[in-house]
Amino acid sequence: MSRDFRSKVKKAAAMLLYRGFRRRGVMGWELRKYIGKDYVDVLRVLNEELDLLGLTIKAVSDSGDELDWNDETILRKAYFIVVLKKPPPFSIVKTAGWRIDDLAILAATLMYIVSKRGKANRNDVERFLCEKFPKWKVEQNLDRFIKLGYLREEGEVLHIGWRTKVEVNLKKLLGLPE
Amino acid sequence: MVSRLEKLIDEILELLEKAKRREIDPFDVDVKSLLDELSKLFPKLRSEDEYSLDMKALHSLALLIKEQEEFVRSESALLVLGPLLALLRARVMSSEELATLFIESWNPIVELEQLTTERMEQALDYWIKLIKYGIRREKSLPSISVGLVDYNYLRETGLVYDVVFERKLEEVEKELKEKLGRSGKVDYWNFIVSNDFRETVFRAYCISFLATQGKISLYRNPLGDEIFILPPEDTESPGSSMVIVISKDVLDRVRKKNVS
Numbered sequence: 001m002s003r004d005f006r007s008k009v010k011k012a013a014a015m016l017l018y019r020g021f022r023r024r025g026v027m028g029w030e031l032r033k034y035i036g037k038d039y040v041d042v043l044r045v046l047n048e049e050l051d052l053l054g055l056t057i058k059a060v061s062d063s064g065d066e067l068d069w070n071d072e073t074i075l076r077k078a079y080f081i082v083v084l085k086k087p088p089p090f091s092i093v094k095t096a097g098w099r100i101d102d103l104a105i106l107a108a109t110l111m112y113i114v115s116k117r118g119k120a121n122r123n124d125v126e127r128f129l130c131e132k133f134p135k136w137k138v139e140q141n142l143d144r145f146i147k148l149g150y151l152r153e154e155g156e157v158l159h160i161g162w163r164t165k166v167e168v169n170l171k172k173l174l175g176l177p178e
Numbered sequence: 179m180v181s182r183l184e185k186l187i188d189e190i191l192e193l194l195e196k197a198k199r200r201e202i203d204p205f206d207v208d209v210k211s212l213l214d215e216l217s218k219l220f221p222k223l224r225s226e227d228e229y230s231l232d233m234k235a236l237h238s239l240a241l242l243i244k245e246q247e248e249f250v251r252s253e254s255a256l257l258v259l260g261p262l263l264a265l266l267r268a269r270v271m272s273s274e275e276l277a278t279l280f281i282e283s284w285n286p287i288v289e290l291e292q293l294t295t296e297r298m299e300q301a302l303d304y305w306i307k308l309i310k311y312g313i314r315r316e317k318s319l320p321s322i323s324v325g326l327v328d329y330n331y332l333r334e335t336g337l338v339y340d341v342v343f344e345r346k347l348e349e350v351e352k353e354l355k356e357k358l359g360r361s362g363k364v365d366y367w368n369f370i371v372s373n374d375f376r377e378t379v380f381r382a383y384c385i386s387f388l389a390t391q392g393k394i395s396l397y398r399n400p401l402g403d404e405i406f407i408l409p410p411e412d413t414e415s416p417g418s419s420m421v422i423v424i425s426k427d428v429l430d431r432v433r434k435k436n437v438s
Contacts, residue, residue: 093281107279111265115268116261169284
């Protein structure tokens with residue numbers, strides 16, 4: 001690997017890992033602009049190196065759907081995001097500041113929305129969650145998950161957010177065969 | 179002949195493998211055209227080997243159809259039973275179980291929240307170049323000049339009243355005395371609430387003014403939230419002060435009550 005290519009890999013790693021202000025990930029056209037035309041090859045090499053650390057790069061659309069790495073035209077508008085290759089251990093999740101109740105609320109919300117064919121009225125979701133959790137906690141968490149991108153709110157209706165599509169294996173969560 | 183059959187079998191087997199790995203939708207395979215091709219080749223078959231290959235091809239196609247069946251079964255289960263089971267699981271599971279299940283299905287985004295030396299330098303540079311707030315504010319403020327304001331504008335914004343306050347107060351007092359003369363007590367909220375919020379606040383202000391002057395007295399039912407306006411008390415001693423908050427909720431409630 002040439003020195004130039006190596007520096008491109010380093011640059012790509014910094015771009016992908018450094019936290020964005022609003023939206024996570026870096027767009028294909030941005031990588032092309034700062035790394036060069038061979039940015040996809042650079043990302044493939046970086047992906048191999050990240051693999052050793054238990055990380056992987058995902059190319060996703062604006063709505064969070066995973067994209068094919070072979071289509072250069074689509075990739076320009078794709079977001080490249082680094083995710084953990086395997087689910088994190090429970091202890092690490094707690095250390096990262098997630099509370100069990102918060103995760104349980106997110107899990108139950110996603111299960112409810114998926115069971116309603118991908119969208120559900122916010123009031124119905126709240127009523128469902130309030131069977132187990134206090135109302136203030138439910139409202140607070142739903143707002144937080146919308147802000148984080150796990151959920152999307154359109155008027156009174158909640159949808160699965162882009163971040164859920166990127167991070168969560170919904171089939172596994174629902175206990176369905178993959 | 180043999181080579182054509184072998185090629186066809188290879189093609190079918192490859193499609194079968196792809197369908198098994200879900201690389202292709204099993205229904206993308208045109209089974210009918212493959213069968214047609216096999217049936218065209220069948221009359222030309224002569225040797226045992228050729229028949230054997232033909233059977234192998236048919237067997238592969240049968241496996242492909244089986245794959246299609248399994249695909250339909252799993253998809254239908256996914257569509258019908260999956261969501262229902264998920265809902266049931268969410269209801270039955272404890273918080274810990276839900277959280278664990280979520281973590282097992284979770285591959286969170288990895289990101290670095292770190293300030294680099296370069297960004298620190300940029301920030302320092304920005305800070306040094308930043309003009310003081312006072313100076314920026316002065317620059318951003320529009321120049322103030324003297325001008326004329328329409329009387330209607332002042333009236334609409336509530337800065338001036340058409341009627342002098344005393345006269346308005348007298349009107350409220352007169353209206354109140356009439357009502358008190360009829361029933362001896364008047365419900366505070368019913369009296370002050372009007373369709374215009376500004377008018378409501380003004381009437382509440384007038385009541386406060388009249389109570390302070392000793393022209394009326396107020397009574398709050400300690401067991402409920404009713405407040406009554408009563409004729410002035412004869413006693414010389416000053417009464418206790420009372421704070422009444424006029425919230426939109428209360429006003430809406432009173433309006434609804436009045437309508438019903």
